[in-house]
Amino acid sequence: MVSASAGTAPPATFQTGFPIRPDRLVEARTPDDVREAVAYAAGHGLRVIAHATGHGLPGAVEGGVLVVTRGLDSVTVDPVARTATIGAGATWGAVTAAAAPHGLAPLNGSSPSVGAVSYTLGGGLGILARQFGYAADQVRALEVVTADGALRRVTPEREPELFWGLRGGGHRLGVVTSLEIGLVAVERLYGGAIAFDGERAAEVTARYVEWTRTVPETLTSSLSALPYPDLPQVPEEVRGRYVVSVRVAFTGDAAEGERLVAPLRAIGPALEDSLREMPYAESPTIHNDPPFPHAYYGEGLMLRELDAGRAARVLELTGPGAPMMNVVQLNHLGGALAGRPEPTSAVPYRDAGFLLRLLSPLDGTDVPSVRALYGEVSGVLGPRVLGRSLNFCFGGGDRTAGFHEPETAKRLAGLVSQYDPAGLFGGPYEG
Structure with missing residues (x-):
């Protein structure tokens, strides 16, 4: 175990928008290192925060014991x-x-x-x-x-x-x-992305939402809308443009994949079309998530349903006319994600039809402005919002409500009372 006091340089983290200033930093090499760190924190009345890669950093880390688990990478x-x-x-x-x-x-x-x-x-x-x-x-x-x-x-x-x-x-x-x-x-899949000019965002989104009602459970997809920067490293066909893309991952054969995506190609001219058969190891190319650390704030809203009119309004609020850059992603849910007769885990909102993900780079903007915009988006969606996704709420460490249904939150709170009555790991859950 490598332990350091406050003032030591914090670990490298993918999320750079929020400071990390623990009272003590522990770089764990073994499970026993983690055990010792937790015992130390309990003995000194300090909270414990676990840190792996830092993608989902919920907010600033001030005080407590930060346990860096990056060394446990087997x-x-x-x-x-x-x-x-x-x-x-x-x-x-x-x-x-x-x-x-x-x-x-x-x-x-x-x-x-x-x-x-x-x-x-x-x-x-x-x-x-x-x-x-x-x-x-x-x-x-x-x-x-x-x-x-x-x-x-x-x-x-x-x-x-x-x-x-x-x-x-x-x-x-x-x-x-x-x-x-x-x-x-799964050794291979048919997948990739098809991109359209963002001027057709409302049309593409309406066609996408309609298309999701026709596809089998073996096809998982999402729609994204974002303004690409005008930089040399960005592909020329999308550089400096507002782009709406549909991403696809299908485990059936390529011929059936081609048939299933035909309605997307029928939307009209595409800026880019990378749909193809690929080894599963190449699946990260479907989304091409940025590999470099950066500062961002984000929200994930679990939706019961979504209609074309509200989807268009969300893109209008978050598109090129918004006060800051926004990346919007709409994930099609259902299938094996859907509810089961008995809750076998604490994963919530299994009856959601879509997940709306909002992410805003913090370069040149501020968190209150982003929050205000997200509030407008939530207002447009109204009662269609079932709750929030724990995996996709970035930077808002003070926003803890809505991650679970009330009954699930109550059951989790009972577990906290049993296993962590002092709130070492953050305290009770909120419904």
């Missing part, structure tokens, strides 16, 4: 059992690379540099989500350090209530040092 694949054991610091890119030689894939998100464990604790919406569900649904076991300093192995048979809460409940029940997760037999 990935072990069991091709016979179709499982992977993943350390808390491992990225989705590392997990995908380890599974690919065996013809297997994890339920990873779109960015290969995101921490796999942290993402899964928030639910984990993957690029194959409509077919296979949330990443949290594939968890078989977890190793977690709870507030009493104990390192526990949590399974459905051992501590089933804690097993329920850790999957979708986030980080308020302990520091997860590793998890065992199921893999799926």
Whole structure:
């Protein structure tokens, strides 16, 4: 364990918009290092914050003990059992690379540099989500350090209530040092993106929403709208333009994929069309998430439904005429993500039809202005908003309401009372 006092340079983090100034920083190399750090924090009345890659940093980190888990980056694949054991610091890119030689894939998100464990604790919406569900649904076991300093192995048979809460409940029940997760037999897929001029944003979005009603569960998709900067490293066809793109991941054969995307191509001339058959290892090219650290603020709204008129109004508010740059993404949900007869995990809002993701770079703008704009968007959507997505709310550490339905929040609060009565990891949940 490498431990440092306040004033030591904080760890590198993907989210650069909010300061990290803990009282003590611990760079964990083993699960015992995490256990010692938690015991130290409990003994000194300090809170604990876990940090892997820093993509989902919820806000400024002031005081407490920051446990950096980046050194716990092991990935072990069991091709016979179709499982992977993943350390808390491992990225989705590392997990995908380890599974690919065996013809297997994890339920990873779109960015290969995101921490796999942290993402899964928030639910984990993957690029194959409509077919296979949330990443949290594939968890078989977890190793977690709870507030009493104990390192526990949590399974459905051992501590089933804690097993329920850790999957979708986030980080308020302990520091997860590793998890065992199921893999799926996907070696290749048909996918990519088709991009259109943003001047047709309302039309493209209306056609997309209609198209989602016709596709099978084996196809997962999203729509994005963003202004591309006028920079040499940006592809010429989209450089300096407002662009609306539809991203697709389909596990069927290429011929069927071509048939399914034909209505998208029928929308009209495309600026770019990268739809093709590819090895699963190339799946990060579907979204091409930025690989470089930057400052941003974001919100994720789980929607019961969305109609074309409200979608158009959202794009009008957040598009080129907005007071700041915004990246909008609309994820089609349903399929295997949908509700089950009994809640098998704490992942909420399974009856949502779409997830609306808003992200705003903080260069040249301020958080209050971004919040004001997001408030306008929420007002347009009204009662269609079921709640907020734990995985996609960036920078708003003081915004904790709405991550779970009231009954789920109450059940999670009971777990906190049992396993962390002093609120070492952040205190109770809000409905």
